[in-house]
Amino acid sequence: MKQLNYDVVIIGGGPAGMAAALKAKEKGATVAIIERNDELGGILNQCIHSGFGLSYFKQELTGPEYAELFINQVATTGIDVYLKTMVIDLSQDRQVKAMNEDGMLLLCAGAIVLAMGCRERTRGAIKIPGSRPAGVLTAGLAQRYVNIENRKPGERVVILGSGDIGLIMARRLTLEGMQVLGVYELMPYANGLYRNIKNCLDDFDIPLHLSTTVTNIIGHPHLEAIEVAKVDENFKVIEETREVVPCDTLLLSIGLIPENELSQKSGVSLNPRTNGPLVNEELETDQPGIFACGNVLHVHDLVDNVTLEAEAAGAAAAVYALQQKVEAMAGENRSAKNKSTIPLGPGENVGYTVPAKLTSPTKKAARILFRVRKPLENAEVIIQSGKKIIYQGKPRAFKPSVMEEVQLNPDEINGLKAMSDQNSVALPIIVSVREVKQ
Amino acid sequence: MNHYDIIIIGGGITGTAIAHECSKYKLTAALLERGTDIGIGATKGNGGVVHPGYDPTPGSLKAKINVRGANLYPKLARDLNFGIINPGMFVIGFTDADEAALKHKLEFGIKNGVRDLAIINADQMRSREPHLAANARYALYAPTATVVDPFEVAIAFAENAKANGVAILTSQPVTAIQKKADGSFLINTPDQQLSCSYIVNAAGNHADDVARLAGISEYQMKPRHGDLLVLDKDMVNKPKTVMFPCPGPDTKGIACIPTVHGNTIVGSTATMMDDKEALNNYAPGIQALIDGVHKILPELDAGKIIRTFAGLRPVVLNNNNDFFIAESLTVKGFIHAAGIQSPGVASAPAIAETVRDLLDDAGLEMKLKPDYNPFREKKPVFGTLSIDEQDFLIQKNPAYGRIVCRCETVTEGEIVDAIHGIIPARTLDAIKRRTRAGMGRCQSGFCQYKVISILSRELGLPVSDICLEDRGSQQLCGSVKGGVK
Numbered sequence: 052m053k054q055l056n057y058d059v060v061i062i063g064g065g066p067a068g069m070a071a072a073l074k075a076k077e078k079g080a081t082v083a084i085i086e087r088n089d090e091l092g093g094i095l096n097q098c099i100h101s102g103f104g105l106s107y108f109k110q111e112l113t114g115p116e117y118a119e120l121f122i123n124q125v126a127t128t129g130i131d132v133y134l135k136t137m138v139i140d141l142s143q144d145r146q147v148k149a150m151n152e153d154g155m156l157l158l159c160a161g162a163i164v165l166a167m168g169c170r171e172r173t174r175g176a177i178k179i180p181g182s183r184p185a186g187v188l189t190a191g192l193a194q195r196y197v198n199i200e201n202r203k204p205g206e207r208v209v210i211l212g213s214g215d216i217g218l219i220m221a222r223r224l225t226l227e228g229m230q231v232l233g234v235y236e237l238m239p240y241a242n243g244l245y246r247n248i249k250n251c252l253d254d255f256d257i258p259l260h261l262s263t264t265v266t267n268i269i270g271h272p273h274l275e276a277i278e279v280a281k282v283d284e285n286f287k288v289i290e291e292t293r294e295v296v297p298c299d300t301l302l303l304s305i306g307l308i309p310e311n312e313l314s315q316k317s318g319v320s321l322n323p324r325t326n327g328p329l330v331n332e333e334l335e336t337d338q339p340g341i342f343a344c345g346n347v348l349h350v351h352d353l354v355d356n357v358t359l360e361a362e363a364a365g366a367a368a369a370v371y372a373l374q375q376k377v378e379a380m381a382g383e384n385r386s387a388k389n390k391s392t393i394p395l396g397p398g399e400n401v402g403y404t405v406p407a408k409l410t411s412p413t414k415k416a417a418r419i420l421f422r423v424r425k426p427l428e429n430a431e432v433i434i435q436s437g438k439k440i441i442y443q444g445k446p447r448a449f450k451p452s453v454m455e456e457v458q459l460n461p462d463e464i465n466g467l468k469a470m471s472d473q474n475s476v477a478l479p480i481i482v483s484v485r486e487v488k489q
Numbered sequence: 490m491n492h493y494d495i496i497i498i499g500g501g502i503t504g505t506a507i508a509h510e511c512s513k514y515k516l517t518a519a520l521l522e523r524g525t526d527i528g529i530g531a532t533k534g535n536g537g538v539v540h541p542g543y544d545p546t547p548g549s550l551k552a553k554i555n556v557r558g559a560n561l562y563p564k565l566a567r568d569l570n571f572g573i574i575n576p577g578m579f580v581i582g583f584t585d586a587d588e589a590a591l592k593h594k595l596e597f598g599i600k601n602g603v604r605d606l607a608i609i610n611a612d613q614m615r616s617r618e619p620h621l622a623a624n625a626r627y628a629l630y631a632p633t634a635t636v637v638d639p640f641e642v643a644i645a646f647a648e649n650a651k652a653n654g655v656a657i658l659t660s661q662p663v664t665a666i667q668k669k670a671d672g673s674f675l676i677n678t679p680d681q682q683l684s685c686s687y688i689v690n691a692a693g694n695h696a697d698d699v700a701r702l703a704g705i706s707e708y709q710m711k712p713r714h715g716d717l718l719v720l721d722k723d724m725v726n727k728p729k730t731v732m733f734p735c736p737g738p739d740t741k742g743i744a745c746i747p748t749v750h751g752n753t754i755v756g757s758t759a760t761m762m763d764d765k766e767a768l769n770n771y772a773p774g775i776q777a778l779i780d781g782v783h784k785i786l787p788e789l790d791a792g793k794i795i796r797t798f799a800g801l802r803p804v805v806l807n808n809n810n811d812f813f814i815a816e817s818l819t820v821k822g823f824i825h826a827a828g829i830q831s832p833g834v835a836s837a838p839a840i841a842e843t844v845r846d847l848l849d850d851a852g853l854e855m856k857l858k859p860d861y862n863p864f865r866e867k868k869p870v871f872g873t874l875s876i877d878e879q880d881f882l883i884q885k886n887p888a889y890g891r892i893v894c895r896c897e898t899v900t901e902g903e904i905v906d907a908i909h910g911i912i913p914a915r916t917l918d919a920i921k922r923r924t925r926a927g928m929g930r931c932q933s934g935f936c937q938y939k940v941i942s943i944l945s946r947e948l949g950l951p952v953s954d955i956c957l958e959d960r961g962s963q964q965l966c967g968s969v970k971g972g973v974k
Contacts, residue, residue, distance in 0.1 A: 137892040152887035155880040173932040180772045185962035202965045272962035421661035
């Protein structure tokens with residue numbers, strides 16, 4: 052079995068993995084990317100629509116174009132790329148067991164960046180009753196079939212869930228000559244970005260049925276129809292609204308789940324609110340030297356945000372690995388440093404925060420990302436520790452589909468350290484979004 | 490036209506076990522299965538428990554066959570190389586009435602010849618299952634209970650039978666049966682006509698329909714429907730033991746079942762149906778499963794459900810819930826192996842022996858074949874190998890170095906092996922049952938397009954012809970505009 056050593060090993064060669072690798076390389080680390088598919092780029096390769104790069108590159112790109120800009124950079128910077136290579140085990144001491152057509156590989160890393168992305172929720176997860184025919188598939192799989200394999204899943208399509216992939220696919224399938232009969236969403240609001248509702252549904256006269264869900268799958272051996280029904284505010288089916296919609300294809304766009312089965316093998320703890328690792332402001336998990344970024348950490352709506360996050364993780368991983376090497380030579384121990392941890396978590400109307408803890412004292416501003424649980428017409432972000440308000444935003448509208456960001460300055464965090472020291476309890480920092488009466 | 494001594498109708502676990510038994514003897518036999526693969530009726534729609542045999546009424550056919558069958562499993566698993574685990578079983582009592590019922594079942598079990606049964610107390614249960622409901626007071630403990638993958642067992646039976654000379658013919662629904670003057674039978678399928686001296690009817694839920702084709706109306710059947718759930722391997726606090734509640738009259742109740750591959754199955758509900766194809770899942774049934782398993786394991790995380798499925802238990806009406814295994818009273822040489830409801834998986838090997846004896850009684854000469862090979866070789870299962878073995882395998886064939894299903898670590902080499910196996914896999918679900926590609930938490934979201942393209946390449950069929958399972962279950966309908974032909 053082949054054995055190799057790197058300062059930083061990046062697991063996953065999608066947008067997160069590539070951005071992390073480039074930053075780690077820039078910091079002077081030796082870097083390897085392990086990618087299971089035939090090429091770098093991840094899911095971007097099948098996202099042939101435009102709308103990527105508006106904030107990061109200040110221009111509108113398709114998914115493959117956005118990926119290409121990174122693939123070209125990776126190719127010229129001396130990063131080792133292992134394609135068609137699958138990581139099958141990851142240990143706490145950062146040994147990566149992988150395989151490809153040449154055999155098994157063992158990569159020993161000073162630091163790891165987890166960048167494996169996410170998977171789609173399936174029919175089983177939401178337990179839709181009915182038969183189990185051909186013609187029911189996730190929106191991402193349909194995207195693969197149509198955009199890469201050039202295959203058509205069906206002619207008359209219904210989409211369950213208003214996640215972005217489902218909305219994008221509504222337009223794609225329409226452009227490919229399939230008939231998209233409607234998008235059904237359990238919640239009273241759309242889950243995807245506003246621009247996707249507008250550009251992918253409204254512009255093509257595809258109806259969006261809110262507070263409506265699929266209650267039965269009909270047909271064997273192939274899908275023949277679905278039954279849909281309206282739900283009340285407790286998501287209970289309103290019986291008299293049951294209606295059968297004939298169709299031959301049902302796409303599911305019902306959410307994404309960070310893929311952390313590998314992370315867990317190395318002992319990384321997950322945040323039950325995100326299904327991603329619990330990380331600090333350096334994006335380091337609770338396993339020293341293992342970092343996470345992109346959709347494996349939490350599900351993003353814009354790849355531009357993934358890139359920013361991954362650059363931070365890649366830089367932090369390189370610094371960690373290089374510092375470990377120096378300390379090993381000098382016989383020092385990094386863990387001896389006098390640092391403490393302040394928990395950070397969601398309060399009113401907030402679903403989760405990334406990071407879930409902050410290290411103090413710090414010299415850097417901490418970037419805090421979060422999402423609201425429900426749409427709010429007029430509300431303000433309030434970040435507080437106990438009764439002390441650290442941050443208060445301007446009143447505005449919030450949507451669950453949009454990831455929010457707040458920067459906390461070092462002195463705000465370090466000040467808290469002093470306070471929690473006095474009380475000898477680290478009071479958690481709570482991020483809330485409070486409604487403001489106009 | 491091909492003539493066989495025996496034609497077995499039905500390729501479920503019962504039919505394949507009978508084929509496997511017949512393959513030991515100097516005779517000619519064929520098995521006809523209406524589906525595109527074997528083991529896809531009641532065999533794939535159950536929890537895989539090899540019931541130890543405390544449940545059937547002593548003296549019933551079921552009682553005798555169940556215990557004998559369960560005892561045959563460990564050796565069969567070694568010889569035929571299929572997965573088996575021995576988690577043992579708790580039948581849990583919550584009330585005084587339950588305790589009395591459990592004692593009753595203990596007596597049944599002892600009379601039926603089940604080994605090592607005991608009633609244990611709450612502490613003894615909890616030392617093995619710490620997350621058990623607080624109000625669980627006693628259990629009938631059956632340490633010998635095992636669990637298998639029923640379709641894997643059926644495939645193993647069929648492969649061994651085929652290797653020993655039995656013809657295994659899929660996609661062969663029987664459309665007509667004719668008894669000739671010389672006592673032999675003519676059997677029609679849409680493709681062909683076959684003749685045989687004896688028929689074994691192992692047609693599951695359709696056994697009465699098949700019997701009727703031969704002019705036999707000795708019994709009527711209805712399916713008893715069950716919903717089941719599969720939970721992810723990475724669920725925390727997974728049960729280690731098969732756990733049933735104290736049983737009801739028609740069902741053993743809703744149980745949690747550790748599977749051979751590390752998932753947990755919850756099953757199953759029990760509802761008599763009229764429609765023999767009613768393989769739907771029903772919302773109240775799924776809810777009943779979740780509620781039912783929470784009575785045993787209150788903390789079980791229903792968020793870890795990755796799949797729901799359903800099964801239909803073949804029930805012969807007015808037969809005291811017993812099996813119906815006998816030669817027809819009206820048509821000589823026609824043998825029924827019908828009404829194989831629970832515990833059909835446990836009973837299959839013993840049903841095969843019973844059918845063998847019935848064939849012998851009916852006049853067929855049963856002489857053992859000296860060259861019978863009782864062993865089935867298994868193709869490599871990449872995920873179960875050591876790292877050195879994995880490396881060796883990839884060096885030999887790089888297709889084992891290409892992961893197709895990431896959730897279950899299934900390689901292209903294994904999928905190709907399944908397609909060219911003794912009983913070839915020709916559909917997505919057939920691949921799934923043999924290799925577990927698509928069986929994991931993403932439910933084929935990431936690997937389906939790869940498996941379709943491998944099937945298409947290996948079978949020389951267009952991708953739009955590749956089916957999920959039954960005829961007409963193509964997953965793709967053609968090419969996009971300007972796409973490949």
